[in-house]
Amino acid sequence: MADTISSTISPEGSLEIxxxxxxxxxxxxxRRGLHELLRSCALAVLNSGNPTDDGLALMETYPxxxxxxxxxxxxxxxxxxxxxxxxxxxxxMIRGIREHLSSVLRDIVYVYNEIQTHHRFxxxxxxxxxxxxxxILRKAGTLKPSRDPxxxxxxxxxxxxxxxxxxxxxxxxxxxxxxxxxxxxxxxGAMKGPMKGANVAHAKQRRSEGRYLGVSEPGIIAAExxxxxxxxxxxxxxxxxxxxxxxxxxxxxxxxxxxxxxxEEILYLLGILLHPDNADMELPVILxxxxxxxxxxxxxxxxxxxxxxxxVRRLYRIIIDDPIEVARTMRxxxxxxxxxxxxxxxxxxxxxxxxxxxxxxxxFDPTHESMAGLALHRNQPVHxxxxxxxxxxxxxxxxxxxxxxxxxxxxxxxxxxxxxPELMARLDELLGSFVAQGRMKLAGQYEPCYTLG
Numbered sequence: 001m002a003d004t005i006s007s008t009i010s011p012e013g014s015l016e017i018x019x020x021x022x023x024x025x026x027x028x029x030x031r032r033g034l035h036e037l038l039r040s041c042a043l044a045v046l047n048s049g050n051p052t053d054d055g056l057a058l059m060e061t062y063p064x065x066x067x068x069x070x071x072x073x074x075x076x077x078x079x080x081x082x083x084x085x086x087x088x089x090x091x092x093m094i095r096g097i098r099e100h101l102s103s104v105l106r107d108i109v110y111v112y113n114e115i116q117t118h119h120r121f122x123x124x125x126x127x128x129x130x131x132x133x134x135x136i137l138r139k140a141g142t143l144k145p146s147r148d149p150x151x152x153x154x155x156x157x158x159x160x161x162x163x164x165x166x167x168x169x170x171x172x173x174x175x176x177x178x179x180x181x182x183x184x185x186x187x188x189g190a191m192k193g194p195m196k197g198a199n200v201a202h203a204k205q206r207r208s209e210g211r212y213l214g215v216s217e218p219g220i221i222a223a224e225x226x227x228x229x230x231x232x233x234x235x236x237x238x239x240x241x242x243x244x245x246x247x248x249x250x251x252x253x254x255x256x257x258x259x260x261x262x263x264e265e266i267l268y269l270l271g272i273l274l275h276p277d278n279a280d281m282e283l284p285v286i287l288x289x290x291x292x293x294x295x296x297x298x299x300x301x302x303x304x305x306x307x308x309x310x311x312v313r314r315l316y317r318i319i320i321d322d323p324i325e326v327a328r329t330m331r332x333x334x335x336x337x338x339x340x341x342x343x344x345x346x347x348x349x350x351x352x353x354x355x356x357x358x359x360x361x362x363x364f365d366p367t368h369e370s371m372a373g374l375a376l377h378r379n380q381p382v383h384x385x386x387x388x389x390x391x392x393x394x395x396x397x398x399x400x401x402x403x404x405x406x407x408x409x410x411x412x413x414x415x416x417x418x419x420x421p422e423l424m425a426r427l428d429e430l431l432g433s434f435v436a437q438g439r440m441k442l443a444g445q446y447e448p449c450y451t452l453g
Contacts, residue, residue, distance in 0.1 A: 156190020176201025186214020200240025
């Protein structure tokens, strides 16, 4: 039986100053249809630091955990029942975890009250969805209009080798020495390493306001609970808006080794950049890892060229085993982004100019029917094929780590994907390499949640 503590705490970093109307609405909303969502996300945050990527197993470990929003005239208090004891020191909640918990409550309730149920946001249109993403990020205080471009989005797996993790730290360190900030999916592995390296470098450079921004979403947060270095946390309502937040916020993107989630991110990014409207977009993209990762990136590169065409290679650069070169290249790339946006009088803090097609914005619900119905063939525009491949990988992520996906697999067996023969063979080879390299799960024997046929 896991050790637990029950406590009542005040929010920190968010929600400290609320009107009586806001307090009443927060209390009412948290008790209605959002309670189970809030409960699962809050538990993931409180379990930060413990190695797990199974949301269902986490809920089963703490079956009695609960969270309640208490009304007070001067604000709100959060009542926690049977919370993980590791979130507390001598009975007092760790401050960083309290900040993350407040961010979760802020974002989930704000999205429900102001985005999903508010008619001024048309989530069926590209413009309306981009506007909604902007408002969520602004509410979270993520947009910094007074700062020059400096935010490097770092993608990569939560289940990586020690050598790969150390490499992400080295890259983060050299980025930090060049006064660049870090944005990741906020979890362990390649999402933690760059932040850890940059944190040390910022201390050396006496950069007191270094940014370590974590962007998550409710379905994945149990697999990627915020690591302790994250000092800004945003929980987007779904994976599609999470990915759009990354590309709207970031001034450059680095991809480290990972599994299907990382492949999903690569396909999302390249699918967007391949859209004709983005032909002149300035956005540096680097794929990098230690020497032992060379074969991993070779396989990724070959798959991308086969599915999306030879021209896709102009959108990224592969740098193997050279953290300093990665940092120098990214620093120059972000300087170019600064000049690009200044010349066009674009905002530094949100990339409004980038076109994100509806195929990349529409929420994909991975079920057995939707996965089987994906159009995985090359007789379609490359950015549309990228969108469908992205959905396929997103469904595998759901089956691997998300509570709902795991339950669907348990009830009905693996998802089935169908594709044209040559594409199926290459997809099978790529996914098989992820399994063989242990990139699907943190621990234990991996049972595939998909079949190809």
